Amino acid sequence: MPPPIPGDSTGIRAKLRQWQEEHGKTLEEQYNKDMPMPEEMDSELTNTLTKMGDNNSIRSYREEEEDERQAVAHFAASRAEDLDDDITDPRFLLMGDLVELEFANSEKDSLLAVFVRKIGVESQFYSINGRWINAPERQVQYAIPGWVSPKLIEPLLEHLPNVADAEELSALKRESYVNDISVPRHVAAPLVSRMIAFHRESLEVYRKHASTLDRAHEILAHDTDLRYGSLVSAASALLGIPSDKLPLTALFTVRRALMNAGFAFNVDRRSHRVTGYLQIRPKQQVKTVEQVRKWLREWQDDNATMALMSASQRQRHTRKRGAFFVDNFLKQAREIVLASRQRREPTQHGNVGPSKVRHAITKDQDAVKVESDTRFGVPDQELVRFMEAWACNNMFLGLPRINALPPLILQATGLYEDHDLGAQTGFLFLQELGTILPYENRVRFDQHLLLPSSQHSRPLQQLMNKLLSMGKGYKFSDKMADVRHDWGELPVYCIDDASALEIDDGISVERANSADSNQPEWWVHVHIANPTAFFDRDNPLAKMARHMGETIYTPERAYMMLPRWATNKNFSLAPNRPCLTFSARMNENGEKLEHKITSGFIRNVQRLTPSELSTLLGQQDESKKAQFDITVGGAVPPQPERRSAVPDMKEVNINELKQLQKLAEGRTRQRKAAGGIFFDSRKPTLSVWQTAAHPGLAWQHPHRKGARSVEGDPVINMQTQGLTNWFAEGEQAQDILVREMMLLACEVSTAWCAERQIPTIYRGSVKKPGQRDPDEFYQSECVPAMERNNGVLPMHIGIEHVRNMGSLVLNTKPLRHNLLGLDHYGKVTSPLRRYGDMILHWQIEAALLKEAHSGTSLVTSGPTLSGKQPDHRFLPFSEENLQTIMTGLQPREAMITRAKSYAENFWVAMLMFRAHHFGEAKLPFDTCHAYIMSRPSPAQPKVMVMFEELSVTSSMMRPEKLGLGFPEARAGDRWECVIESVNVYYRHIALRPIRLADRWE
Structure with a gap:
């Protein structure tokens, strides 16, 4: 059939125009009604996606939490949080959970499956295509808990291989090519049919909303700022469905669409399955990555074209714009790297070698000398950022097409022919350029840790700048001023290292009954810094604290949760400072008889170091004696000696410390009898020195404008006692005293809240799937092992025993903490450096004020007489608020724990790298x-x-x-x-x- 002539009303194009005139306008109006367009984003989506507060506008947490509340409902609803039900840990999959199996660094589509069971270190799934799969649980980034009853899966078990050995499993897979070893179809049909129906519903949701989902990033993203939201809020915004009415298939469909959008959306694979949280990258950042990809494609195409040209044709050839940018960058990069190699050697060990020029630390000279230039233009800087995103920030994880491009740049330099062209060599390249320092700890670049100094988020940097500017004359108001108790001259002992800058806690003791009583009793008071009485949860200080989660201490620097101008000048414990005091009346056996919480002021503060405490208790301090002391880079700068507090201690002070020690030892016995486990994994002490004044490194951000050279390296010192059995006796007195008093405060805080049915962040143990009974394991494994090992629990068996005690979870109601042997536990002793502790303080302060103003105790043993739960509208955090916060808080705390451990491991590795490979120190x-x-x-x-x-x-x-x-x-x-x-x-x-x-x- 010949094509229609232009203007012919019978052609297909004419018919499409006619259809658009009749129906298109209606669809467009409906689309605009259901889904805000990009220019409306700031007004329409602010309520559904959490955007980090900027310098001019910081949203209330109450607004954010209301937005996020529905995000956790879909994850928490199927995991009962009531004490009357079995509380489970959502981090573990259970039989019947529907999962989406992803294949990292692969173009292969994700696969629907149902979790069957754990087998060895892997998990077993049954997929939508009727096959069993054994795979690591980390491949599951989305799950619907309790999707089908385990009864639907149990008939499959007799047909599924229960094999943990890798070789046997490989043999089974080879056998499957010849023999059918799958579950019989009639047995698996009900389960597979359910998955197929779910998949079809998902496809229908996508078809209905395809135009919106394909433009998801355009709709949800901000032009320049990183947005941090939840899957539920994103789905609600995109589909125009209220968050509490979103079908499970809609959530699944939206998530799959977002993950298929490539670089535009990002999730933390360590916790996304539980939290549902995601990052929405700025449009500008996505545009930049696409631009660099275009340049590299042009460069590749141009090189391929030129390879077929003659010499004369090449001379006449005009390079494409992108190819010119890449060639220009490569030329400059080669010059910079070759110059760098005159100062430092490249290595195969993930780092450049030490500087060939050394600078000894003196009073007037640092260990390092830094020089830089600004030779790079804008295209060069974009290419540097692209390499940085790959090698430092790991931003291209799971995106093989982008991940394949940076190695091309490394290869094209011609300088890394004997290196594996992976991210490790990319990091080396950036060190040789001078973009990052030769001793840079890459922990700080974690895109999910999102430190304010990491330059990932402009609003976060603006918030940090706002906090710094607030320090100039900011006035605090004490909401607890009218109810504070003056502790007068009662001595408060603050036990911490001499270098500690923030003092969170202090301890005091006083007799509770007559001095001549046959059954002596004491009041033990644990006084905790009280910043939360001076600002509420909507304050910019609180917003930063919530984002950070806690202060992150690394050997090179501390990333503060609260700025030092606030903690040091206002809240760190010192004479005449406010505090929140957790008190327990105890007998001489360490049994708690009564408890209370009081707002107050402390006046008489005595600072002691752990070694000084040992001296006062008449014990030798063995805790800090190093078996090995290793230093690279020169000598550790001498520090001025701190005046000892020991001579100032009077006999009454020494007697009080000894009494506190006896009570702490009694507490240890009490917890041990209650099943608590005691172990001490003493880690090495690491210090890094750049200047003579104090340990730590100066702040240096990535330099992207040109070359940067660094002469010299920091001094690194490691002191270690070596490995001793974590479960052997031999704890130091000061360790027991401080540990038990802090745990006492934690127990008092949550027991006090539990008596009043106050929802807060309780921490406790829940059984892991497949976990052995702890008592049975102890009797069958631990007891015989101790009998054969002179009464000491062997370390490897002790570690397995600890793992058998259950996993630790956060909950809004009390949970028993098996590891500590406590019925009530919540962290409360470090509000200057942990956001979770601040939450407990805010809840407790509100209850104290309520009791003071009403003159009535809030203590209740159950529901009120009317049968209703107590009215807690006076609390700053409702139970729903806390559920929302806890969903993100526990993964955040785990991430910070890993980050601190990684930072210590980095400096150990750097020290050993310089000592072992470059002979900077003779190992002992x-x-x-x-x-x-x-x-x-x-x-x-x-x-x-x-x-x-x-x-x-x-x-x-x-x-x-x-x-x-x-x-x-x-x-x-x-x-x-x-x-x-x-x-x-x-x-x-x-x-x-x-x-x-x-x-x-």
Whole structure:
């Protein structure tokens, strides 16, 4: 059929125009009605997506939490949080959960499946295509808890392989190519039919909203600012459906659409399945990445074209714009890197070598000298940012098409031919450019840690700047002023290292009954800094605290939750400072008889270091004596000695400290009898020095405008006692005293709240899926092991016992904490550095004011006489608020714990890298020892061990794989080893076994 002539009313184009005239306007109006357009975003989506507050407008937490409340409902509803029900840990999958299996760094589509069970280190799933799959749980980034009853899955179990061994599993998979080893169709049909129906509903949702979902980033993203929201709020905004009425299929469909959008949306794969939180990257950032990708494609195409040209044709050829930018950057990068190699050697260990020029630290000279230039233009800077996003921030994870581009730049320099062209070499490249420092700790670049100084979020930087400017003359008002108790001259002992800048807590004691009583009793008071009485949860200080979660201490610097101008000048404990006091009346056995909480002022503050406390208690301080003291980079600068507080202590003070020690030892016995477990994993003490004045490094941000050279390296010192059995007796007196008094305050705080049915953040234990009974494990494994080990629990068995005590969760009602042996527990002793502690303080303060103003106690043993729950509208946080906060708080706390551990591991690796590979220090051992803490995974080529001499985690090659006749590695083994290599990028020391030194039989 010939094509219609232009203007012909019978052609297909004419018919499409006619359809658009009749129906298009109606659809467009409906679309605009349901979904705000980009120019309306600031007014329409502010209520559904949490945008970090900027310098001019900081939203109330109450608004944000109302927006997010529905986000957690979908995740929390199926995991009962009532004490009357079985409380579970949402981090674990349960039989019947519907999951989406993703395949990282692959273009393969995700797969619907149902979780069946845990087998060894992997999990077993049954997929929509009628096949069983064994895969790591980390491949599950979305789950619908309790989607089907376990009864629907149980018939499948007899047909599914229950194999944990990797070799047996591989053999089964090979067999499946020949024989059908799948579940019979008639058995799996009901389950597969449910999944197919779900999938079809999802496709229907997508078809209905395709135009919106395909433009999701355009609709949801801000032009320049990073947005942080939830899947529920995004789905509600995109589909125009109220958040409490979103079908599960709609949530699943929206999430899949967002994840298919590539770089535009980002999730933290460590916690997204539980939180549902996501980052919506700024339009400008996405545009920049696409622009760099375009340049690199043009550069590749141009190179391919030129490869087919003659010499004369190449001379006449005009390079494409993107190809010119890339070539220009590569030319400059080669010059900079070659110049850098005159000062520092590149290595295969994830870092440049130490500086060939050294600077000794003196009073007038730093250990390092930094010089930089500004030779890069805007395109060069964009290419540097692209490399930084790949090698430092890991922003291209799961995006193989983008991930494949940075290695092309490394290859094109011609300077890394003997290197693996992965992110580790990209990091090395950035060090040689000078973009990042030669001793940069990449923990700070974690895009999900989102430190205010990380330059990931402009609004966050604006909020930080606002807080810094607030320090100039900001006036605080004490809401608890009318109810504060003056503690007068009661001595308050603050026990902390001399270098501590913020003092959170102090302890005091006074007799509770007559001095000549046959049954003496004491009031023990734990006084805690009280910042929350001076600002509410909507204050910019509180907003930053909520974002940070807690202060992050690393050897090179501290990333503060609250600015130092607020803590040091106003809230850190000192004479005449406010406090919140948690008090317990105790008998001489350490039993708690009564408790109370009081707002007050302390006047008589006595600061002590742990070693000074040991001296006053008449005990030798062994806690800080290092078995090994290793330094690279020169000598540690001498520090002025702090005047000792010991001579100022009177006999009455010493007697009070001894009484506190006795009560603490009694508390230890009480908790031990209640099932508490005690262990001490003493870590190395690390310090990093750039100047003589104090430890730590100066602030240096990435330099993207050109080259930067760094002469010299910081001094690194590590003091370690070496590995000792964590479960052996030998705790120091000061450790027991401080630990037990802090735990006492934590117990009092939550017991006090529980009596009043106040919802707050309680912490406790819940059973893990497949967990052995702790009592049965203790009797069958721990007791015989202790009998064979002189009454001491072997470390590898102790670690397994701790894991058997359950997982720790946050809850709005009390939970027993099995590990501590406490019926009530919540963190309350560090409100200057932990946001969760601040929440407890706010709740308690509101209750104290309510009781003071009403003259009536809020204590209740159950529902009120009317059968209703107590009226808690006076509290700053409702139970729903807390559920929302806890959904993100626990993953945040876990992330910070990892970050601090990674930071310490980095500096250990840097020290050992410089000592082992560059001979900067003679190690005090020729061979070392590796202790295998837990059962090795059969699928892994290496074994995780403790490097005994340093007391740090390392890896050891599997002895049985070396072909030297070594036996198979087992938990409890001690192997004599040598250091094989030290990788700074991965913060990792690799050991090679040479002899089995000891085996636990």
